Amino acid sequence: MTLPEGARVWHAVHGAGRVELSRRMTAIVRFTHGLEEVLLSDLEERPDTPVTAPAADVVARVQAEAILSINNAWGVFSRSRVTLLPHQLWVCRQVITRWPSRWLVADDVGLGKTVEAGLILWPLLSRGLVGRVLVLCPASLVEQWQERMRTMFDIRLTRYTREADTAKSGFWETHRTVVASLQTLRDGKKGYHDRLLQAEPWDLVIVDEAHHLHAHEAGSTLSYRLIERLEEAGRIKGMVFFSGTPHRGDDEAFLALLQLLRPDRFDPGRPLGPQLKYLPEVMIRNNKQHVTDLSGEPLFHPPHVRSVTYTYSPEEARFYRQMTEFITTGKAYASSLGDNTQGRAVMLVLIAMQKLASSSVAAVRRALERRLGGLKAATRTYFEMRPGDDDADAQARFDELLPLEELQWRLMEDEIERLEELVESARSVMEETKIHRILEAIEKDYPEENVLLFSEYKATQSLILTALAEKYGMDSIVFINGDDRAEDVCGETLTMSRQEAAERFNAGQARFLVSTEAGGEGIDLQRRCHTLIHVDLPWNPMRLHQRVGRLNRYGQRHRVEVLNIRNPDTVESIIWEKLDSKIRRITRALASAMDEPEDLLELVLGMTDPSLFTSLFAEAQQGPRARLDEWFDEKTRQFGGEDALTAVREIVGHAAHFDYGQVSDLIPKLDLPDLAPFFKLMLGLNHRQVREEGGGLTFNTPKPWLDEFGILPVYRDLVFDRELPREDSGRLLGVGHRLMEMALKQARSLPGLTASVPELQYPLMVFQISDSLTDAGQAAPTTLVGVSLAEKPTMKLDWEILQWANTLVRPSLLRDEGGQEIPAGLPDEAARGQTFLETMLPQLHLVYTLPRIDHIATLFSGK
Template structure:
């Protein structure tokens, strides 16, 4: 046997194709992909290389050469960008960029803090799909709040055909654990808090990828840690996490320690909560991504989002409502005075209850009246006192928190004052005199004066009692069936024509009715503040009440202000300027505007940073502010507000936000535009047709799409059908067609074709459209053992008019290859002139590589195949020769 030489192409039965590094006698050191193995020489077979084909002047089947070149370019572009992933939604540049940035290193460890509405589930699918298709990721665990579990499961299935199994405790009780039978799982934080569930998870096989939604719930404190934080910490310490991606819009919740503890989970080599935060913020670009709506663009650099138009709609109380408001405020003040005379849990329980009553009163008279009626009934019955704990667990969603407040306002029967029943009777008597709430009357005027007839409208309320009031009013005015609702338990108790009735509807069904036009109005509590897309028809939103935490407004508007919205979103805020809550809101808006202006002045491009500033205030800040405001001096309210909020948006917070914004990694069109692939699924069709033609299969087209019989030798593959009909390369594929009809990377037929032709020994061919030779080359990193996810990149090379080598990125090379429509049947060997041209082009290749941004330390370039002009070239000018007519039919028709 002839000895092997360095860089020779070889094949090993187990490791696949590789290139020789060194021969050691009976063994040979070979590089296979990113790994180096020492194998026995007898186990290797030589593989023809382009140099062999050129030396022997052997032409291969031109169709096979072209198809292999297309396959290599497709695989390279998708490995980096996920651009050919099967998704039902149009992929945006910032999403492709996030996929490339996250998967550039391995293991992937990032915190993604994109603004709401930028498509985090799409980004998650884009990250996962190429990694799963390549076999790098097999086991996936998604952790999320309970009510977002169905969203994650549904979206990854419908958008990417990634099928997550939902974890539930009752499924994990047998001797064989759930984790031993499931490789792709979505689980809620809450279901893994029990010790038995956690032990089984920790004992399971490691996860290649763990993704966490709403990751701000996983922050640690200096004095203690949350159960959710402990869950990730234990998984990490047990070596059960390979790659980790955290998603949250508010990574910094006011405490540097908690933020750095979160970042330490992501990159323990970079961050430590015990060290100074300012020293570590410059490292964020290596571990944190944040894209803002103000900066994201399409492929042409045009901004994707129009600014939101916000308008305050004022109303005034009637005399009866004003009397109710004054009496209710007095009740709250007296309750606070009584609570402050107590200590410990007795005081805190009463203060939390009073805050809840104050919130309900700010939402609607109907909401507080219902709570007080139930409370008065329980107090009169002297029912056994339930737990007085109004606190909520960390990780509880906004909607769950609101539901708990609404329920406990009537159930928690700690007394608020000595004569509470008599005081409640007085308040309820005043409420009974109010026949119609001014807020609701103003809402109807707003709809009829400011909206077009039949224009869809999304409305938000914090509490179900207010939601029921608005539902009844709209149905009475605009007709039965025109109103839908979304809330946490998918049930709404209303009074219709004097008779109570209970309505039930799943939130997905309510959203579908609204998006399709079957319902004109949709009223949502905070359950619709995330996980539901409502931008298809609607561009108008009304905040019927104002939640005390401004973050919720941002999340609400995000249901409409997201990609796919064609109009500027109009937002209306209903409020009575005479109430203390409205005055505090106005002062908050003024302060946020000042903070925004101060930060925008120091930014290269202004962006909305209010979400970060609000998030840094912490969970309890706004509750304490609004609760204390009712006791503040109305005449000196601004001075009181300035004193109470001196730490909110203070210099320390502003500096931290500026550092966060300035140091994180982000999509920048100017920097990324040259690299961004300008191709989509339709660019796969020429390859697919060529592959099927080479395999002897005829692709036909009908109104439903393409149809083809699967090549005989492929039918034994797992999941492969014998025939496919209705295949399309269109991401707008209707849901009812099913993902099996969408062709892209991840489809069994496409994956088999890419694998088959990517490893084919097709090296040298001809194409009539070419005037000069076209070379496809692989670039690999000679340094092995790096943390790169992508180990090789495909490039195309051609000769320019001035005789220099021009380089094309993988997606550019694919477009050039797709333009080749005719292939000659003749296999006339390359002329001396053609061989010389190819050799000259190959010699120039290394000079072009440094002009590209490649994820390699020491790039090594290897020419893989070449396409020559269809008519053999000689040293004279080809233009003087008659053009040969091609014998072969057009490829791709």
């Protein structure tokens, strides 16, 4: 058997195609994804016919091709259990339009990075382009990635552990979708990296909080080196990084991060400026000010921030003066020791004490008492174990523990006597005015509200938990901290996981959630809460943005209310006021050039060395108040300087970003329920009756679908509803469900190109656009487009075709058997439609190098 060039054929695996070259036993066929050489015996010729096919067959095939075209580009029909937003669909389209691809998604906090990751994954999994997936993230986010991928998208990630990865276990060969913490996987001892590097390549590697992949002149982090080694070994095909602050003030490190993604475009050895022109090819940055719902309405509004003040009681004022003098004396003593290990250790302890004292008397009193009690016992120091600035909760725990250790170095010559005075003074503070003021604010301003409260330190956390429990009851409180324990809460020790705390708070079972910085990232708390109180103010302003980000994120239905508590008589409060004033000036400077100053401010803060803020607060007490303004201005001269502002403007200005006005016409105005007409039509074509009870579909499975492994003979109450409870997720139909995949496969194999549809006024030609270039090493999905041949042709997008085709699905459609003669001249109209479509290609924003247009269906009026 031979087939002529241009013959239309069908292949069970590759679908519809046209013969390019026929040989003795094989043929080279151009399918929608590219050229394939296949056996002639595996091809079924589907010649164009002068008579019409049954309307239901052609409509179902057009629906199937439209569904795949829409989903392959946007992921809109994935089985996600969350409402999808335009910017998330746009990110999905940017990343998967060509595969494999490399992107840095630097969206603002709260815009749904895990949803974006799931939307990217589903179409790639459905198309078979991705099978092996590796997700790398901080240890605190591993469980969240597992849980959200499973509950939102039914994607199962296996958690990597060192115990499971042995020389005999074959972990990397037996697990194809894996999530691992950067901290665990970066250590290559005992053959861990060797086994990873010897395993099959990863189709997709996702890195969350990718700014931890840091490289500069001084060297690379272990995490950076791990990705670099995988890349050098050819073990990564596609790669997507997520980070809200990818530029951390170091151009070289930023370019090194981009070089991991696109070594052909970026070089950390060259200046940033000339390389910015390539940024739109690799970096996406969306911000809260620009994202909208499907109607174009803004989703976010800037939070409303206000401050309330309080004054110390006489006992608190006396303790604050004594504590200030103690720290000042200790710092003078540390300076006299010089910049050696002892001097640095003493200064570190004093700074930790100062931070504790700015939080609460209770927090620093616990540290003072423990240090006093064990001062004479020399123990090892934690000096070399200080955590990185990126781990806020670990840093807070370090601050609490460091002063408690019996360091072999004294903080001053008469330290024991001074500590005894301080402890006695602290114990005289029976009630902390700050806590009383917080309770007043809750009672007066938020009497019915659920409230999220943040504190840096566990002792302060226990203090506010006790106060809330005494006033509102133990059932009203939950907490989050690094070790899931809260001591001395109404005389008890409470234990609770962060997941349990978040679930109870989000379910409305507890009115107050009191969190340390452990809740500052990786957890959503916006479901029932829009009120946040800063019990204390962290010395790094970035922490404030991260805290607010727990509430000011997608799903929040109210403007977020933020309350700061401060004592204007303290040095810390004075510094915060000056710092806040400077931040407002930076925001105004950004606003003069950009539309999203709040978004850019976060990048400015991310580019600032955290040690600047520590030194601001730590050194302020030592200088005279009269020179504080001058000292502050000199100290912060580089913060938010023109170099930083220029870098931020250029980076954001060059990054790709979602613009509703530009792409709103392309975004599918569809959701899962729009799959229902197609699915019901396919059941009808298979002679299956559908019972609709309570909104769900019940039916006997068509026999052709039973060939797929795992498909059941009968299904009950299947739905197209994203609001389905998690425990019923198996009932959710969407692209990726086995039944839907079988329906799509069968519909695409239906023969017949032309059908008569009475509802049409003008003929509708349906075309499939693909890329003729097949040697680029990237797979691009096909795009379905229709042309309505009125007096003036008009173009219909894939989602518009599906919307229209859905209106045709009714019992009468199944009764049409085709067989009608095609009107004279209609075949020639396809050429007119294709010519028109060629002129409209720029409006589709396609990325095909050499677009190819194939006519796949014609629908005309049977009147």
